[in-house]
Amino acid sequence: MFNFLMKKMLKSKLQGVPEAEQEKLFAMIEKNPEFFKKVAEEVQAKVSSGKDQMAAVMEVMQNHKSEMESIQKELK
Numbered sequence: 001m002f003n004f005l006m007k008k009m010l011k012s013k014l015q016g017v018p019e020a021e022q023e024k025l026f027a028m029i030e031k032n033p034e035f036f037k038k039v040a041e042e043v044q045a046k047v048s049s050g051k052d053q054m055a056a057v058m059e060v061m062q063n064h065k066s067e068m069e070s071i072q073k074e075l076k
Helices: 003-013 020-031 033-048 053-063 065-075
Strands: none
Touching: 003 020, 003 053, 020 033, 020 065, 053 065
């Protein structure tokens, strides 16, 4: 479950991102927590193998682009 503490932690990491965009992201995570857990694990594995964190995030998100688009459409 996406709880208050997790939301607070993510908000601190998303400084500079508009509030509306943050809320969209939180809604996506709440609706599909297992998908985002899988993405986070893939990113962590790439970082652990020596890849830069931002590059790892971009690569994993590109690999899951169609799933992300599907999740976004569900929220509209």
